[in-house]
Amino acid sequence: MITAGIDMGSRTVKVVFLEELKVDGAPQLRWGVKGKHIMFPEDLDADQAADKAFEDALKGAGLSRDQVKKVVATGAGRKQVKFATSDVTEVGAGARGAVFMCPTAKTVVDVGAEEGRGVKANAEGKVVDFAGNEKCAAGAGAFAESMSRALQLSLKEFGEASLRSDKTIPMNAQCTVFAESEVVSLIHSATPKEDIAKAVLDAVASRVCAMVRRVGIEDEVILIGGMVHNPGFVQSLKGALGVEKVHLPEMPEYVSALGAALIAAEGND
């Protein structure tokens, strides 16, 4: 059986296909996505964006629509995926996908564009507890993005710049709007960009860490969501969490979509 998970985030749409195979008589799951995720295009509304992402992914995977038996949607815009057979919360989908990829990790940290959260999962990938940012964008990717703009660095340069700094500059502002002013003041006081980048990412990491601490930090942590692509953030987060092992999945932004496809395959939707 082939199932699909579609994750409608605040900025991007991600699609994953999952196929159940029989290996030596036992059912096994194999996942893959050959179509790229698409940025939420400004000229498309949500259901068009979902359609486009799904069509692209089908084409990339060489599948036809009727081969896919079930589509489970997740993410902030999951209710807007009209062709989905059902939907699950992004917390549940993220945990399921993360534990599938890394069965030894029980603490899942998910940092996307507008959300940061810590999730405690059990061995089956079910959510035991979670804590996230609900009211404020501090501790999310949009915060880092805003600051990289203020520093006039691309997100890639921003993350790399941070790695070149060993300074610890505290950021006072938590609010994205205030922090932008603070970054501008730091630029004017001739603080090197790499030190500012590190200060920003340390601030995001410390904020995320405070959320994770509320659910408890276990030895093995898996980090999912788009911020995994920012090596500076990963470094800052490792320091803040103070754990030996932080697993970084290969396609971190697809983990929640994978989780949704898994939940569909397992009939837990």
Added chain:
Amino acid sequence: MTAGEKKEYWRWQETCWIDESKNWRDAKIITAGIDVGSVSSQAVICVDGELYGYNSMRTGNNSPDSARNAINGVLEKSGMKLEDITYVIGTGYGRVNVPFAHKAITEIACHARGANYMGGNTVRTILDMGGQDCKAIHCDDKGKVTNFLMNDKCAAGTGRGMEVIADLMQIPIAELGPRSFDVDEEPEAVSSTCVVFAKSEALGLLKAGYSKNKVIAAYCQAMAERVVSLIERIGVENDFFITGGIAKNPGVVKRIEKLLGTKAVETKLDSQIAGALGAALFGYTLMQKQGASAKAA
């Protein structure tokens, strides 16, 4: 992307004004107040304790330059020189970076004093809605602050959020207020208070089929609810006066008045100059007390 290619919808009107009916050369004491805020900067000149002229402009990325540019506008228009000013007081978040100021006073005290001048000495409650902050102030009949509260952690309910919405809707900021009333029925407030989230939520509403005007109305309502929760913690005592850039947005002001069940005192003056005006008035009081003739540095 250059400024020429993209229209800057957030840009509000910069103003430079002097009172042509007054001749500053006849004045005994000339004082100035410079309010370097996070988003806007104002310079106000008072002659013998009366408003003479002001300049209101966008704060640049350097406080001393913003202060100089602000005062230069009024000086040029009136033919005055910096040396003609007896005493200068800086206020606002950049107040310690006004190179030619003799003294710095917090914007809270200055806004209360300015509101007292603009709205009369019956003003007891002041709501200052600025570019990045929002303050509820209570004062006595002299304009002296007796209590205040401010948002120090979050920019929700501030002018910056309104600028973001103007850009998102591609509608000049001054039109947002009037357009917010052009709706069939008043929508629910945008649920997010965070400026970052509200932007996404506004975009989502547009995609869900809300008209631009309806989204603007929902955002104005959210801002009004946000500042009302702040001001209610301090208590509203009449008269009630609103200062800061957002006071020029009827979409927010009328909704605040409705929520509070009281009308704000109207003024013909620019609500954005209250802080700088208060600073200039403090300077005048100080000079009167000293009877001195300090000249601007």
